Amino acid sequence: MWKQESIYFFLTFFNIDHNGEQSMKFKSILAAIGLFAAITTAYAETKIGYIYVGPKTDYGYNYAQDQGRLYMEKHVKDVKTSYFENIPENADVERVMERLAQSGYKVIFATSYGYLDPALKVAKKYPNVTFMHSGGFKLAKNLGTYFADIDDVMYLAGISAGASTKSGKLGFIAAHPIPQVLRNINAFTRGAQSVNPKVTTTVVWTGTWSDPAKEAEAANALIDSGVDVLSMHVDSPIAIVQTAEKRGVHVVGYHADASKFAPKGWLVGAAWNWGPMMTKIVESIEKGTWKSENIRGSLATGDVKLTKFGPSVTDKTKALIAKKEQAFVSGKDPLWAGPIVKQDGTVVAAEGTTMPSASVEQMNFFVKGVIGTVQ
Structure with a gap:
């Protein structure tokens, strides 16, 4: 079984910059996504992509989102996740989401505040893919948002x-x-x-x-x-x-x-404690009960x-x-x-x-x- 960390092999192989600079080689990252998707197709029933604006080791925003990803994958059967770090809040993230949608990913978590408009644009093109944005309020038929009153x-x-x-x-x-x-x-x-x-x-x-x-x-x-x-x-x-x-x-x-x-x-x-919320979201998608809404957690819900x-x-x-x-x-x-x-x-x-x-x-x-x- 391929683990999420396999993505690091591809990002390293294609010489992708991990410093978050605008000079990242996006042709390489898109190729890496496609290759990773092709190799893992046989191993995962539902492929879920997470996109981070920074590194998952920041002990902050991206770290918290990634901890949620790990929790969700552990608690939901027949899913496979991959994550993509240091993706800027511009046209680059739109290209990454586009390639993920084309590569068979059924759920995309666009985790950064500035990802909302690109996610709405890509979601319109791929109605069979569910997009979840962190913190926004705009919705689409196949795009919802999640946040909590921190x-x-x-x-x-x-x-x-x-x-x-x-x-x-x-x-x-x-x-x-x-x-x-x-x-x-x-x-x-x-x-x-x-x-x-x-x-x-x-x-x-x-x-x-x-x-x-x-x-x-x-x-x-x-x-x-x-x-x-x-x-x-x-x-x-x-x-x-x-x-x-x-x-x-x-x-x-x-x-x-x-x-x-x-x-x-x-x-x-x-x-943040994103794991339980992400688990409920993915389970609802798999059961066919998911609906486009602004999900807001709280202290009372443990989020x-x-x-x-x-x-x-x-x-x-x-x-x-x-x-x-x-x-x-x-x-x-x-x-x-x-x-x-x-x-x-x-x-x-x-x-x-x-x-x-x-x-x-x-x-x-x-x-x-x-x-x-x-x-």
Whole structure:
């Protein structure tokens, strides 16, 4: 039986760049996909392709997606998966999806935010292939989306940051000011403020999902300004987590458990748990019950979760987090319940009210206490 890792042989054989640079040889990668598909046809009843914008070893976004792939393959019979790394959010991913569809893949997981429009375009050409996009809201007859409310978990993680900071200054390094990112920054800040009302969060934008050098530079600049707890929303937390550890400050992780990179400074992380959701999706496709929809998981469904705590998080803080987590799971205390106030003092949701879900999904502002601009 061929394993998923066989794809590495083909990518290496065809001399494909694994650095995520635009110089990747896509004629070679398309040839590799075709060859891999031909060889594995006899071994797999349902072929499923996963496309990642970065490496699956990033201990972040792509790592979490790949852990979901491995879980799903283990729990669903008669499927075979392959994955393709470092595929940019441009015409290149469209070509990869096109070749996968032509090569007999019945399900394609387009996992990055910028893959949605290319996936919609390819899906229209191949109605017998099911496409699943991570995080989007546009649908097609054969394209659905999947995501989860991880901002609940960022709020919980923010409690640990608010309880740990001595300077009252938190730092948040983020890629792009899209609603999902703004939700996490605001949730993190509100969680910290729930135990330390005077806390501020300074935001630095990198303008890219992955640039370790720029992320480390931003982390150092924030620490130099007095920040003593860092968090992030970039594809890989490694550079920021390692910088925090080196500089002796605390860090809250995102996407996955990267605690091994900061054995002293790690507080906790907000992590995805894609495996069970992906399993249900693939099983519904095989049973013929799948339908095009926006699937949204939560803490209650187990699709997002906290990582393990670091050594400096006190039992008192853990108890506060556990109590709030139960309130979220039970639905008694929604994350976006008022009062919610913008940076400029505008009230978004008064006390006793809750932001409508449509407004949350389109969030375009910072809450009071966040330092920075929504670019």
